[in-house]
Amino acid sequence: MKSKFLTAGLIAAMMVPAMAQAQTGELRRDRQDIREEKRDVRQAIRHGDRGDVREERRELRDARQEHREDKRDWRRDTRYQNYRAPFRYQQFRIGSTLRSSYYAPAYRPTWDSRWGVPRAGRNLTYVRHYNDLLLVNARNGKVVRVYRNHFNWRR
Template sequence: MKSKFLTAGLIAAMMVPAVAQAQTREIRNDRRDVREERGELRDAQRYGDRGDVREERREYRDAKRDLRDSKQDWRRDTRYQNYRAPFKYQQFRVGATLRSNYYTPAYRPTYDSRWGVPHPGRGLTYVRHYNDLLLVNVRTGRVVQVYRNQFRWR
């Protein structure tokens, strides 16, 4: 019985990054569609008649709506909501040293390119501290970079 729960938990943990990747892929594809539709609209405005322009405007508007909806779906993702640590907020600066309980795996979100921050290098990891995102050297616990209010839009 215990092994069934363990197996189910492992499967669920492995699926979370897959869901995030699918959402990232969807946003990337929607951005590409918006670019393509914008180009087709420009071509219709240059070379097409009024009916072509009207149709391309509609398609461009639909592509932008799809992108906006995909972004909203990503923002509603419950993995990034209602975050509270068992310790009070402290504003960290570059060079500060964290205690190991601040960067345990529970506070290390899976890297997501939509954050707009570079991929962490070897020996570094991102740590969420309330709305801040800290880039931390795992061996020493030193803060390498601080991104303030990275999760504020939640």
């Protein structure tokens, strides 16, 4: 009985990152589709008639709409909403020292290229503090960089 629960827990733990990767893969494919549709529109303008251009522009519009819908779904994903730490908000500055509870693994989101921030270097980690994103030295808790209201756009 215990092994069934363990197996179910391991499967569930492996599925969550796979779902997140599937969403990012879908957005990547949408961007690729938009690039291909733009290329098709340019070719239709050069070599086609009005009907071809109209059809290609319609397909480009549909690809952009699909991308917007997928991005909206990604933003509405419950893993990225309603984040609240068990302590009150404090505005940190570069050079501040965090207590270890502030940069515990629960508050360390995995790096994502869509955030628009570089990967954390050696012994550095990103920490979410309410809507702020902090780059912290994991050894001593010193704040290296602060991105204020970085997660505010997810509302």
